[in-house]
Amino acid sequence: MTDLWQNAMDHAVALARKAGSVSVCLSFCLFIGEESVAAGEPCVLTDNPTWIVDPVDGTTNFVHGYPFVAVSIGFAVNRKLEFGVVYSCIEDKMYTARKGQGAFCNGQLLNVSDQKEISQSIIATEFGSNRDTEVVDKIFSSMRKILCLPIHGIRGVGTAATNMCLVASGCVEAYYEIGIHCWDIAAGAIIVTEAGGVLMDVDGGPLDLMSRRVVAANNKIIAERIVKEIDAFTPLRDDASTETED
Ligand SMILES: O=P(O)(O)O[C@H]1[C@H](O)[C@@H](O)[C@H](O)[C@H](O)[C@@H]1O
């Protein structure tokens, strides 16, 4: 019998290696990756061309055999995303977006939902991995307030990258989370905007890729409505220990 998970892992490894080898060819490119940062490499976004890579987004899903796992590869120049690729391995869905050229899933053009009524919306979010009771209380409080607006429902597939692709596909109106990392959302961010969506911080300001807070929505009306209900908190920034002057 085919080993589904081995296939998924092989895809993830092959994609990550490819990104790595292109990065080596283009030696002026920098690299931010979940594993490289865990190994002590810097996590700093400069104006230089930079790969922002999560080889396995949805690690807990992967470990438990919960069938949503994605490879997430973003590429930024001058701190702006140029392109993004999210491969949802088990679903065999390849999401791609190049700046100014639209977003696609397996070659099909993506468009966000045109819903403007929060009461008719599905919102994606996650419980996250932080188990501090104060943080968990804020996460539940935000979810409670959003659910009781009311909305149609709350969903979450356990990977930020895939949740963002679901916004781009029009399956959910918005996704928000506090505590994610830049490699979880970089690729998804450009996929959302190229599908016609918007990005912002959980306080309504501009998205800061390093702040570990994100709202991605089909439009500003839905995004700003959610923002009003989020009990925001401020995790340690991704670039906290590596901030530079530029
Ligand atoms: O750590 P990985 O790369 O698997 O990804 C994270 C997810 O992307 C989050 O949405 C999710 O909430 C979790 O924090 C999860 O850890």
Ligand SMILES: [Mg+2]
């Ligand atoms: Mg991740």
